[in-house]
Amino acid sequence: MSELRNITGPIAYHAEGPVWSPAWGGLRWVDMFAGDLLTFTDAGITRRHVGSLAAFVRPRASGGFLVGLWNQLALTDSDDGELRLLPPVWEDEDIRFNECGVSPTGTLYAGSMHVEQVDGAGTLYRLGADGVLDVTEPSVTVSNGLGFAPNGALAYYADTPTGRIDVFDNVDDRLVNRRPFVEVDGGDGPGSGRPDGLCVDAEGAVWTAINGSGEVHRYDAAGTLTDRIAVPPSQPTACTLGGEDLRTLYITTSRENLPDDAEPEAGSVYAIRVGTPGLPTEPVAH
8 A cells, every 4th residue: 555645634624425436527525514515626626515514425327416414415417506405304403414325226325313423313214216215224323334345235334333334235226134244443542443434345345434543444345354544633534445546545534522733634635545446436316
């Protein structure tokens, strides 16, 4: 692997959900509590405000993008198009969206959480190409990363407080048979052992940000820890593989709940070259 690089500086408070896509010409992520989308291309970094909160963003197969707001989804028909709000999914103002994943067929899985991380108060939702929204998991706590194996038969999922990554079978474009995949190696850091956002590479290995530990881990398809990358900020939030050859690992970080004078690089995005490429970003079918 190459040397880890800070490619943005601390331009976000809570950077999350990085996604590489030719649809927007590079890397896009959210500054969650600012309600902004940030895009990194050869031309520099741009910022677009979408609401009081931006939980995640994904390209759409028909053009434009889908974004998760506080309690609803929104769509555009082109990358710079007007935001079109879908109806709220729930009314409880203490519940918000948090992270998502997209299946090889374009089905969106988007999770929620209580702002106080109340046990079991979150839900993992499924949005198919037909626009029907239903429930995959009715009782989760901090719904985080979700990524699919190269053949689409498995989906890896992190409900952060469990301290592990779970795996589902993907049967008829439905996630079933959830079971533990790996207990995260927490190391010695305070607040470690908390898997956050994740991505899957072309060998079926899972990269995951370990929030609170200042590390990103790679677990191979058998669940063995193969790589460990140290990140200066203690709160890496998510990771994705991108670049023209999909061999650059991008890592978002947060300064949420940190003192003002602590960890001056927190909120930056980091990049490092790795040996195994990632998978192309799947657009949302709806």
